[in-house]
Amino acid sequence: MGKIFAIMSGKGGVGKSTIAAALAEYYARQGKSTVLVDGDTGLRCADLMLNAQNQVLYDLGDVIEKSCGMDQALVLVPDISNLCLLAAPQLMKPSDLKAKDVGRVVTRLAEEKDIVILDAPAGIGRGLKNLLGAAAEPVIVATPDDVSVRDAEKLGALLNERDEPHPGIVFNRADKALVRRGEMAPPRLLAQALDMPLLGIVPDSRSVYRALLRHQTVLSCGDEQVVHAVAILAKRLMGQEAELPVYASSPILRFFHRRGEEA
Ligand SMILES: Nc1ncnc2c1ncn2[C@@H]1O[C@H](COP(=O)(O)OP(=O)(O)OP(=O)(O)O)[C@@H](O)[C@H]1O
Ligand SMILES: [Mg+2]
Numbered sequence: 001m002g003k004i005f006a007i008m009s010g011k012g013g014v015g016k017s018t019i020a021a022a023l024a025e026y027y028a029r030q031g032k033s034t035v036l037v038d039g040d041t042g043l044r045c046a047d048l049m050l051n052a053q054n055q056v057l058y059d060l061g062d063v064i065e066k067s068c069g070m071d072q073a074l075v076l077v078p079d080i081s082n083l084c085l086l087a088a089p090q091l092m093k094p095s096d097l098k099a100k101d102v103g104r105v106v107t108r109l110a111e112e113k114d115i116v117i118l119d120a121p122a123g124i125g126r127g128l129k130n131l132l133g134a135a136a137e138p139v140i141v142a143t144p145d146d147v148s149v150r151d152a153e154k155l156g157a158l159l160n161e162r163d164e165p166h167p168g169i170v171f172n173r174a175d176k177a178l179v180r181r182g183e184m185a186p187p188r189l190l191a192q193a194l195d196m197p198l199l200g201i202v203p204d205s206r207s208v209y210r211a212l213l214r215h216q217t218v219l220s221c222g223d224e225q226v227v228h229a230v231a232i233l234a235k236r237l238m239g240q241e242a243e244l245p246v247y248a249s250s251p252i253l254r255f256f257h258r259r260g261e262e263a
Helices: 016-029 060-064 099-112 126-131 146-160 176-180 187-194 206-213 224-237 251-262
Strands: 003-008 034-038 083-086 115-119 137-142 168-174 198-203
Touching (some): 003 126, 016 168, 099 115, 137 146, 187 198, 198 224
Parallel strands (some): 034 083
C-alpha cells in the first residue's frame, strides 16, 4: 500500500497546489510511481501546473460514475516519467461527490502506486470533507501571516477531532530577510504556537510564479532554494532525516526595524 498525503489549508491561495504538484514531481523523479489527484472539484488547476491540460479526457467524477476506467482517466504527465494525474471534475460541484466514493478511488490508487498526493480545495467546506474519506496523512499549508495561521489553527482543530493521523504544517512563501528584521514571525515559532510538527519551509520566490506563467513545473523554476526546500519536505514526509533551513530573527535588525516604525 502506497503513502497518501492530503495537502490542505484553511485560507485559499497559500500554495497548496503548487506544493502538491512539486512534491508529486519530486517523488516521481526519485523513481516512485506517483499520482497527483486534483481534489478541487469545479476549480481544476493541477493539469495546467503540470502542462498536461491537453491530455485530460476524463476525471475523478468520471471514475466514480464509472463513465470510464481508472486507466483511461489517469493522464501520463508529459516529460515526467512515473507521474500520473487524475484531474478534478470541472463541471461538478463538491456536493455532487460523496466522501466514501472519493475514498474508494484513492484507496485503489494507493494499492497500485507508491505515492498518492491529494490537492485539496481551500477551507473546511464540503470539498475538503469529500477528501477526508481517504486514509491520508494531512499536511496543512499556511503562509507566515496571522490570517493564514488563524485559518490553519481552525483546520488543525477540525482534523484533530478525528481518530486519524494528526496534521503537520508547511510554511510557504517564507522570507528570510523579513524574519531577520522581525517583520515576519519565524516559521518554527508559529508551528510551536499551533502545536503542529513543522514539516517544511518553502521560500517566497518570484521564480515560482514565473514558472506558472510559463507552464513550467516548480522543480524546473530555476530557484535552487525552492527546489531544495521541496526535497527537504518530501524527505521529512517519508520519515527521513532532513534538516530545515534556519529562519531566525536578528535582535539588532529587529531593534532598528522597531525604531524605524516608531520614528
Ligand atoms: N513559494 C512561492 N513563492 C512565490 N509564489 C508562490 C509560492 N507558492 C505559490 N505561489 C503562487 O501563489 C499563487 C497561489 O498558489 P496555489 O494556486 O498553489 O495556491 P492554492 O493554495 O492551491 O490556492 P487555492 O486555495 O485557490 O487552491 C500562485 O500564483 C503561485 O504561483
Ligand atoms: Mg489549489
